[in-house]
Amino acid sequence: MRITAALGGLAALAAGLLAAAPAAAEEEGRPRSQPVAREELSTGWSVPWAIAWLPDGSALVTERDTHQIVRxxxxxxxxxxxTVPNVVSGGDGGLMGLALSPHFAHDRTLFVFHTAADDNRIARLTYDGTTLGGYEPLVTGIPKAEFHNGGQLAFGPDGHLYASTGDALQPELSQDLDSLAGKILRLTPEGTPAPGNPFGTLVYSYGHRVAHGLAWDESGRLWSAENGQDTYDELNIVRKGRNYGWPVCEGPCTEPGMANPLLTWAPPEAVPAGLTYTDGTLYMSTLRGQRLWRIPLNGAEPGTPQAYYAGELGRLRAISTVPGGGALWLGSSNADQVGQQPGADILYEVTLDEGVAD
Structure with missing residues (x-):
């Protein structure tokens, strides 16, 4: 197992770590969850991509290539x-991210990230408990390509919508603040730049290659899991206005003004696809790595990752914490453009057991 903790990143984030030091001290030795069992919850899927929880405890799941949302x-x-309209599949594009409005119980609104004929876009729809309707594009013109489309959506604790975009196979766009490619975007539910964005645009952070996983810890820190090119995949804390280095840096970065990752992996052990948080712990699903990584946190400092299910379930993508925190839902991605096994994907429920001190 080749895991490299980017110690330079910790130094680069010294101010944030000092601020978090009391919390880290309190969390050190805290019992945390670990996977103890899994079962097949639902079979016959083709690339389940994102999971969002309804108020009744059921979930909505996007299926990338059929463009369907399934309860x-x-x-x-x-x-x-x-079926979400105007979606075009190909490569790693299609129907991807899904997020429910923080006020879903009242406004019945959900948001999707998808590939269209000429671009990637974020759209708003309604779900009345029976049918899907009311498609409305909010953000268009996000560069698309056969690969590196990004596509994750999640509402933050601040009530704003965050979206990850890929570099669309044009690495230079990640450093271009006039482009929406290679960024993490932050927007209002109406699709406008959220108040406090660092550049007065939708852009919240930049210099990303393909940030697929987004998750907040209980202290409100935003973590991202990011695909590298040939050498390093990354785990980052995302901060407003920060430059995450791509394509100048892949993995550890000493360039002035560019952030270091806090953890890195060799791509054969990772290629992150999803990220979720519960009980002081991040869980990261991986495609090429075909394993689930468990990453304990001490404040803003990740501990030693542990791998589960390596090579047992195939490629893994969709992941989310079940409300209440006692389990995860985890979806395989063996029907995608790499696995090429239509209908072979499975949605698993992974039971978590507390009591492990890291």
Whole structure:
């Protein structure tokens, strides 16, 4: 196992770490969850991509290549609620990220990230409990390509929507603040730049290659899991206005003004696809690595990662913490452009057990 903790990144984030030092001290030795069992919850999927939880405890799941959103009950019963219009599949594009409005119980609104004929875009829809409708594009013109489309969506603790975009196979766009490629975007539910964005645009951070996983810890820190090129995949803390280095840096970075990752992996052990948080711990799904990484946190400092299910389930993508925190839902990605096994994907429920001190 080749894992490299980017110590330079910790130095570069010294101010933030000092501020978090009391919390880190309190968390050191804290019992944390670990996977103890898994079961097949639902079979017959083709690239389940994102999971979002409904108020009744069931979830909505996007299926990338069919462009469907499917409701899944806690016991695995599936109901397709509708097909998102204007979606075009190809490469790693299609119907990707999904996020429910923080006020979903009242406004019945959800958001998707998808590839269209000429671009990637973020759109708003409604779900009345039975059917999907009301498609409205909010952000268009996000560069698209066969690969490196990004596509993650998540609402932050501040009530704003965050989106990860890939470099669209044009690495120079990640450093271009006039481009929406290679960025993490922050927007209002109406699709406008969120108040306090560092450049007065949708851009929140830049210099990303393909940030697929986004997750907040209980202290409100935003973590991202990012695909590298040939040498390093990354785990980062995302901060407003920061430059994460791509394509100048891949992995550890000493360039002035560019952030270091806090952890790196060799791509054969990772290629991150999803990230979720519960009980002081990040869980990262991986495609090429075909394993689930468990990453304990001490404040803003990640501990030693541990791998689960290596080579047992194939490629892994969709991941989310079940409300209440006692389990994860984890989806395989063996029907994608690499695995090429239509209908072979499985949605698993992974039971977590507390009591492990890291």
């Amino acid at each position: 899944v009950t806690p016991d695995g019963e599936r109901t397709a609620i509708g």
